[in-house]
Amino acid sequence: MTLSIARPGRTSAHEPRARCPCTGGARCQENAAVKQPEDALNRRALSQLVYRSRATRELAPQEVQALLETARARNAREQLTGLLVLDGGRFFQWLEGPREALERVWASIQRDHRHHSIERLQTPWRAERLFADWHMQCGSTQALPEVPGTWALPAEVSPARVQRGDEIPAYLSGLALWAHLPPPAQMAEALLADDETQARALGDRVARLQPDAGALGAHVLGPVSRAMAAAWQDDRCTGTQLVVAQGRLQTLMRQACPLTDRGGSARPEALVALWPGETHLAGVTFAGIALDGAGWAVRCAFPARLAELEDLLARQAVDLLHIAISPVFCRDEQLPAIAAAVRRLRQASAQPRLMVVLGGQAFQDLPGLAVVLGADDTGLEEGSTAMDLRRMQRWTQVRSRSPGAMVAQALLNDVTLNMQRRLFGVPEEEQPLQRPGGSANDQQAD
Numbered sequence: 001m002t003l004s005i006a007r008p009g010r011t012s013a014h015e016p017r018a019r020c021p022c023t024g025g026a027r028c029q030e031n032a033a034v035k036q037p038e039d040a041l042n043r044r045a046l047s048q049l050v051y052r053s054r055a056t057r058e059l060a061p062q063e064v065q066a067l068l069e070t071a072r073a074r075n076a077r078e079q080l081t082g083l084l085v086l087d088g089g090r091f092f093q094w095l096e097g098p099r100e101a102l103e104r105v106w107a108s109i110q111r112d113h114r115h116h117s118i119e120r121l122q123t124p125w126r127a128e129r130l131f132a133d134w135h136m137q138c139g140s141t142q143a144l145p146e147v148p149g150t151w152a153l154p155a156e157v158s159p160a161r162v163q164r165g166d167e168i169p170a171y172l173s174g175l176a177l178w179a180h181l182p183p184p185a186q187m188a189e190a191l192l193a194d195d196e197t198q199a200r201a202l203g204d205r206v207a208r209l210q211p212d213a214g215a216l217g218a219h220v221l222g223p224v225s226r227a228m229a230a231a232w233q234d235d236r237c238t239g240t241q242l243v244v245a246q247g248r249l250q251t252l253m254r255q256a257c258p259l260t261d262r263g264g265s266a267r268p269e270a271l272v273a274l275w276p277g278e279t280h281l282a283g284v285t286f287a288g289i290a291l292d293g294a295g296w297a298v299r300c301a302f303p304a305r306l307a308e309l310e311d312l313l314a315r316q317a318v319d320l321l322h323i324a325i326s327p328v329f330c331r332d333e334q335l336p337a338i339a340a341a342v343r344r345l346r347q348a349s350a351q352p353r354l355m356v357v358l359g360g361q362a363f364q365d366l367p368g369l370a371v372v373l374g375a376d377d378t379g380l381e382e383g384s385t386a387m388d389l390r391r392m393q394r395w396t397q398v399r400s401r402s403p404g405a406m407v408a409q410a411l412l413n414d415v416t417l418n419m420q421r422r423l424f425g426v427p428e429e430e431q432p433l434q435r436p437g438g439s440a441n442d443q444q445a446d
Helices: 038-042 061-078 099-111 165-179 184-192 197-208 213-233 239-256 282-293 306-315 332-348 361-365 386-401 403-424 440-445
Strands: 046-055 081-087 090-098 115-121 137-140 269-274 297-301 320-324 355-359
Touching (some): 046 099, 046 165, 061 081, 061 090, 061 099, 081 165, 090 099, 090 165, 165 213, 184 197, 184 213, 184 239, 197 239, 213 282, 239 282, 269 282, 282 297, 297 306, 306 332, 332 355
Parallel strands (some): 269 320, 320 355
Antiparallel strands (some): 046 090, 046 115, 081 090
16 A cells, blocks of 8 residues: 655645645646745745635626636735635635735725625634645635636535634634645555555654644544544454554644643643543544643543543542543444443542543534433544633533532433433443443453
């Protein structure tokens, strides 16, 4: 299995490589940035401008093409690059370049009669360009074959789930990662290859793009994990190769978003624990990186038995417990044991306001399932955003200060207990725990 990390149509191995879904697979000349050294584009202090708006009316394909041609010519003069996303009647746009140029273009955008409800969004500053290849690339949820160089955005990167304004900058920056990486099947081949060179090259490539945790989960962790699982299920790799590839994926994740040591003791405490007996470790890595990036003090645990996790929670008070289960397989047979475990872990915790979240493929497919099993929320997986992290943090802060929130949590626990009894047929106190691949007797013997 081989993966060519380089893409055709480049003059420098150091330039970002772009995925272009148009005919022929090469980068479209219509939207390519004027050829000049990359440091010439970056040598002036960069700023970013992100906004959303709504179309006054539906634009015909020829109108979209005219809009893009005008924008590309203007942006080339102003040394601006960026991306425009068309989602039915919604516009999302990311522009980057010198601040003075951005303000001139922003004034023009506000006067454009083709859209209304124009809202400028707060955007984290970046030192380097995300879209250095394009003076104005365009992605659309509807195919526009009449408009050369326009991406037809597939379902996995559709903006359909993006509703809040503060989610838009993260979504657009995630598209930059998606555009500059090979398809998930090719990345999986690189990680599964006998030679580690391809995996290292892929890791270096991802790290250079400086993705945030949400983009890394949405466009690398989730899709690549599923692609590797499919290769194993189709007998295209051995179990040993799969385990090695999972380890390489962990390394890639840590390399792209390393954990940071901020010091101090004011940060809320989070414990990310692998479900006892689980063999897929990717969920632990991603959750740890995402929580750390959002300001949590993160510790990870890999207990062999549930009793070890109970003991850890009894000795060390944490605000949030993230239980990581397979991001690839649903583990349906484990749901009764998970429900029992959540209640036991709450009882064992030294923190009476412990927030418990469950991460794994089953909880992404059925978001309400985590609450049915007694948890507070679905954990962090692919597609998780900064909004998910802030929501967790706010909830832990509210519960630490509000007796009413504690009463509400107790009522919720009673409701979920009754649901568990109806669904699983036994009270969770009597439900024997089972590890994946083990029997109930084996668990009790532990």
